[in-house]
Amino acid sequence: MLKEETMKKIDNFMHDIDKSFDKSINPVLLSMKKYFPAISTITLVTLMSIFFIKIIVDKPYQIVAAIKNDLKEIEKVLNEIDKNCNILSFNNDSIPVDFLNIQKFAGSTVGCMNIAYPAKWTGPYMRRNPTFQGKFYEICKTKDGIYIVPGHNVKLPNGLTRDKHFVINTTTSMSELIKEGGILNFKGEILAIKITFKIGDWDSPLTKNKISEDKLEKFNEALKEFNQAYTFTSNASMTPAAA
Known part of the structure; x- marks a missing residue:
């Protein structure tokens, strides 16, 4: 008998706890249910904002x-x-x-x-x-x-555009452009490459006899005129690779 009364008291006690818990938690659940759409929307917008911010931040590096x-x-x-x-x-x-x-x-000229x-x-x-931004790279x-x-008119990751904010020609100091903080140096990444092999260095009788630079330039001009004399040497006559 005593045992049954004890079990009954325990059962009543647990029942009271359940009622108290339900009474305290129900308003919270109702509030969550009420504000769940707003909370979900805010969470989704926050995640999407983080995603797009990351894209914007990473884009220059890409x-x-x-x-x-x-x-x-x-x-x-x-x-x-x-x-x-x-x-x-x-x-040129x-x-x-x-x-x-x-x-x-045909001839000895390809492109320029x-x-x-x-x-x-x-x-x-x-x-x-x-190409970059639809423009060919240049030598x-x-x-x-x-x-x-x-190439010309390309907008760099630093926001500067070639030919608008800076030019590259025979008087341009590339060492200034590619140094740290230079226009062609984006946070330590240099956006230009110097050609290291010697242009015009070949085993012809001209170079073996150490022809002067001005004569070599005249030779190149004559070669250019020779190639231009033949229509086959134009870009239109060249055969590109099959797509």
């Missing part, structure tokens, strides 16, 4: 990675071309890199580049010529040498 990858690929191909064909000269102070997908051509051994051309070197003669750089 641009830098894309530019640096393209520059390295172009440099690699130009080194290969010079090794096999010997690059003699470039027809700034030329677009729009010829790496050429398979065959003159080579000593066109028969050794093994293009296409790339399926498509690299530019500068005060400090010849550089591969992003």
Whole structure:
């Protein structure tokens, strides 16, 4: 009998606890149910905001990675071309890199580049010529040498645009542009590559006899005129790689 009364008291006690708990928790549950849509919306908006902020913050670094990858690929191909064909000269102070997908051509000029051994051309070197923001990269003669750089009117990750905020020409000091804090240096990442092989260094009788630079320049001009005399040497006559 005593045991039954004890169990009954315990049962009543537990029942009272349940009632107290339900009484205290129900308002909370009702409030949560009432405000759940608002809480869910705020949480979703917060997560999406974090996601988009991360995209905005990371975007400049993604641009830098894309530019640096393209520059390295172009440099690699130009080194290969010079090794096999010997690059003699470039027809202009700034030329677009729009010829790496050429398979065959006549004469000794491909794009705006003159080579000593066109028969050794093994293009296409790339399926498509690299571009950034729809613009070809360029090979530019500068005060400090010849550089591969992003093309005209390209907006850099620092927000500056070539030809609008700065120019690259034969009087440009690239050492200033690529130094820390320079226009072509984004937080330690340099957005240009210098061509290190010697342009016009080939094993012809001219170079063996140590022809002067002005005569070599005249030779290059004559070579340019010779190539222009044939319609086959124009870009229209070149055979790009099949897409």
